[in-house]
Amino acid sequence: MVSQAFEEISPADFFYRNRDIAGFTNPSRAIFAAMRELVENSLDAAELGGFPPDIYVRLTYGGEGGPESKVYKLRVQDNGSGITSRHIPSAFGQVLFGSKYKLKQARGTFGLGGTMAVLYGQITTHKPAYVVSSTGSTKVYTYRIMIDIQRNRPIILERRVLINKDRWHGTIVEFSLEGDYFRAMPKILEYLKQTALVNPYANITFVDPKGRLYRFTRVTTKMPVPPKETLPHPYGVDVETVNRLTQFTQHRNMLDFLKAHFHRVSERVAHSFLEFAGIAKTKNPKKLDPNEVVTLVRMMKRYEGFRSPSASCLSPLGQDLLLAGILKELKPEFVSVCQRKPSTYAGHPFIIEAAIAYGGEIPKRGDFLLYRFANRIPLLYDEASDVSYNVVKSMNWRRYRVSQDMPIAILVHVCSTKIPYKTVGKEFIADRPEVKKEVLNGIREASRKLQRFLSKRAHVEREKRRLSVFSQYLPKIARFSTELAGKEKEPDIRQLLESVNKLGRTETRR
Amino acid sequence: MEEQKQEDDVPALEKKKDAAENLEKLGEEFYHQMDAGEFPWIKMPSRSTENICYNPTLRQYVLGERTVKRSARNVRHVRPFTQLVWTAFFAHQLSTQRKTSTLRDVYYSAQAYEMSFKDQAESDNVITDLETVVRLSREDFNIFPEERSAIFGDLTIEYTVPGYEGRRMNLTSHPDGLMIGPALTYSEFVKTSADKVIAIEKGGLFTRFIEDNVHQKYNALLVLTAGQAPRATRHFIRRLNKELELPVFIFTDGDPWGMHIAMVIISGSANAAHLRGLTTPDATWSGVWATDIVDYDLPTDPLTEVDMKRLHELQRDPRYTDKLWQREIKTFMKIRRKAEQEAFSRYGLTYIVDEYLPAKLEATK
Numbered sequence: 001m002v003s004q005a006f007e008e009i010s011p012a013d014f015f016y017r018n019r020d021i022a023g024f025t026n027p028s029r030a031i032f033a034a035m036r037e038l039v040e041n042s043l044d045a046a047e048l049g050g051f052p053p054d055i056y057v058r059l060t061y062g063g064e065g066g067p068e069s070k071v072y073k074l075r076v077q078d079n080g081s082g083i084t085s086r087h088i089p090s091a092f093g094q095v096l097f098g099s100k101y102k103l104k105q106a107r108g109t110f111g112l113g114g115t116m117a118v119l120y121g122q123i124t125t126h127k128p129a130y131v132v133s134s135t136g137s138t139k140v141y142t143y144r145i146m147i148d149i150q151r152n153r154p155i156i157l158e159r160r161v162l163i164n165k166d167r168w169h170g171t172i173v174e175f176s177l178e179g180d181y182f183r184a185m186p187k188i189l190e191y192l193k194q195t196a197l198v199n200p201y202a203n204i205t206f207v208d209p210k211g212r213l214y215r216f217t218r219v220t221t222k223m224p225v226p227p228k229e230t231l232p233h234p235y236g237v238d239v240e241t242v243n244r245l246t247q248f249t250q251h252r253n254m255l256d257f258l259k260a261h262f263h264r265v266s267e268r269v270a271h272s273f274l275e276f277a278g279i280a281k282t283k284n285p286k287k288l289d290p291n292e293v294v295t296l297v298r299m300m301k302r303y304e305g306f307r308s309p310s311a312s313c314l315s316p317l318g319q320d321l322l323l324a325g326i327l328k329e330l331k332p333e334f335v336s337v338c339q340r341k342p343s344t345y346a347g348h349p350f351i352i353e354a355a356i357a358y359g360g361e362i363p364k365r366g367d368f369l370l371y372r373f374a375n376r377i378p379l380l381y382d383e384a385s386d387v388s389y390n391v392v393k394s395m396n397w398r399r400y401r402v403s404q405d406m407p408i409a410i411l412v413h414v415c416s417t418k419i420p421y422k423t424v425g426k427e428f429i430a431d432r433p434e435v436k437k438e439v440l441n442g443i444r445e446a447s448r449k450l451q452r453f454l455s456k457r458a459h460v461e462r463e464k465r466r467l468s469v470f471s472q473y474l475p476k477i478a479r480f481s482t483e484l485a486g487k488e489k490e491p492d493i494r495q496l497l498e499s500v501n502k503l504g505r506t507e508t509r510r
Numbered sequence: 511m512e513e514q515k516q517e518d519d520v521p522a523l524e525k526k527k528d529a530a531e532n533l534e535k536l537g538e539e540f541y542h543q544m545d546a547g548e549f550p551w552i553k554m555p556s557r558s559t560e561n562i563c564y565n566p567t568l569r570q571y572v573l574g575e576r577t578v579k580r581s582a583r584n585v586r587h588v589r590p591f592t593q594l595v596w597t598a599f600f601a602h603q604l605s606t607q608r609k610t611s612t613l614r615d616v617y618y619s620a621q622a623y624e625m626s627f628k629d630q631a632e633s634d635n636v637i638t639d640l641e642t643v644v645r646l647s648r649e650d651f652n653i654f655p656e657e658r659s660a661i662f663g664d665l666t667i668e669y670t671v672p673g674y675e676g677r678r679m680n681l682t683s684h685p686d687g688l689m690i691g692p693a694l695t696y697s698e699f700v701k702t703s704a705d706k707v708i709a710i711e712k713g714g715l716f717t718r719f720i721e722d723n724v725h726q727k728y729n730a731l732l733v734l735t736a737g738q739a740p741r742a743t744r745h746f747i748r749r750l751n752k753e754l755e756l757p758v759f760i761f762t763d764g765d766p767w768g769m770h771i772a773m774v775i776i777s778g779s780a781n782a783a784h785l786r787g788l789t790t791p792d793a794t795w796s797g798v799w800a801t802d803i804v805d806y807d808l809p810t811d812p813l814t815e816v817d818m819k820r821l822h823e824l825q826r827d828p829r830y831t832d833k834l835w836q837r838e839i840k841t842f843m844k845i846r847r848k849a850e851q852e853a854f855s856r857y858g859l860t861y862i863v864d865e866y867l868p869a870k871l872e873a874t875k
Contacts, residue, residue: 466585473592476625477540477550477582480592480599484537491544 010152012095022116027069031179032187034117038076040107041114045080052221053202054079061209065178075174082135082169092118093145093154105227105314121177128157129175136169194378200325219328230313231263234300236347246285257285264307273303309349311342316351316415333359336449340442345434350416354442356450362407369409374419381427388412391439400451470500529651532644533602549583554643562783564828569791570778593636596625601651608672610652610692642784659743660687663731667697695742707750709733711762715851722863744788751790764798765848766820777829796874800841803849810847
């Protein structure tokens, strides 16, 4: 018999072995992924504290690396709420440790974010990460840490406490990693531009390894209403979630249990659901046996009386900010934005924001530019697999007086507590019928406004052309007729010209 | 416009005076309309196909009753309207300065007045509009097409064009024949010894006829139509027929296209339905007939699809109702062959002149 060796691996070890999952596929993807994880953490940290984000990113050259990569030092600095001293090592030195495992809209995708970037830096350069943070108290903490990958634990190499005279708050992360900046550059710049678009209240500064400065300046200090944490909706839970809830609940009967731990379940709804499910109201949730839990979850999905989840856990950008962001980064001639009413899929609330921009500095490419965002993160890869792409392709654009050769950008922002990504790469959104319908309605609504704009402009242009035809030719008719008739003085045609002009105005009113 | 008062065969010089006057009147009309605070407009016979019909009495196509109103008030009309006024102005200048111009020349001249036409087709079309409006042909206001045809034979003419007034010329003086251009068109006929006109489709045969002294042997004026006869030539043939009372015999290739060249000289074209004085109803088509192909056993080519289609069109054409034409069309359809004039060369170079020509002249007299 062959003996098999079994071993247990830590989460850090798992992601060390499967770094593709988190987007660290190759040297150019890796440098892009590391930067975006840290920038997104920084944006969240600033918004959490209610500060308009000020984010500074610097990438410096640090020597030769592997055959296809070089060593870079990445520094990301923000003015966010900071991390309390005792959590700093774990926040950057322990995989799957984070503040985002809550039911509300957040940017982070896996909770790997910062740590994954640091982990990648460590395995490619074997250098410690340097972290500075303060919550605005009297002290600033600096750490030099590495990750014990096998045990998923931070190793603190150095810890210092400094006096925070200015009551600075924020976080600075600096570490070395291998990557290929010059291949990643177009994506990085596009990412920063689109991030600036969807966060128009943020200042983002980037200095690249050649010392080139890219600056994206905020146009407003107004920020979207932050999302509220929410309870799980009965449609969206599974057996494991219910099991956990039964374990820590204080409540002794099913009625109170449902009311306390589920989203938008009232006394009345709880009553009628329990009747529907055939579960006694007085049953102690802690005494549900495994089969009963499975039945409960199944009945929850089947019951039609639950109210749809509220959107308070969502934080859409809002029409004004979306408009400001588009005007600032795309500089179009015309833009229309549309925010759809909250909707749900499988118990998860979501909101679609759509916009269509025309002309100005938007390039003509023979096809529409499509900007996709999920929870205020730009999605840059696999465009053709995305639900928005399919919706755009399926629409009959002629109805909107629009064709592919016009300079047009379409923007779709999906906000949800759970974005329906199609794959672990989290780069494109699945064709959920509910989501698809809302995306379609959003783009349609925005497009109708564009259509009105284009029609009106076409009308004005037609009218201008009409007038110019008259003012070009009538004087000539007058001149040649005069010569032909052998008269001295040309007839006065000013009145005739005015009359066509007046007519033009009445037609515009109509 | 008022009732058509133009006679068919007013002498050329008269017509030219008419042209200048008509154009001036047109200018005055527009001037007064604008002076009265009105958008200038004009009513003219419609030239659409539904308004073109065959007049059996005149034996040519004419325009029907339908009229169209063109007004500078309409944004789609204002540009062609301006072009019409400019063309009238330009034609008037030509007439008064006694200069001639070609269709192509008009197209380019417009650009000097910032009146550019899209292409020559557009300017040609506006010239036809002007013809319809003033009811004169473009040659009357000194605009000629590029196409050239020629004449040879004993006819003495007297020029009327500036610099040549009173000068005489005999049309045998050049062995290549004389081009039927503006100067010849406006010339007066002085005298001729000829008693017939022979019109020939092709240049090669025209030259052969001159070399073989056909003009002397048969006492004829030879006219080269060079394919479809230009209007100036059709007008000239008509004058030879009317003024000098010479019968006209037309020789073309033996195919539907040659047949139609003869027919346009005789009965005119739909394109010129707005004009009079271009037809010679008494002229005859003398060959090459389909029956000649059979009778003379000529070398032939098969009729193509296009040829056959054309024959079917001609069969229904009101100009072709005459028995002879219908017989020839049917014969073409039956034998499905065609022959060129040169086909007679199989019997020797002089056969066509010595045998075929006298036979046909006699047969179609």
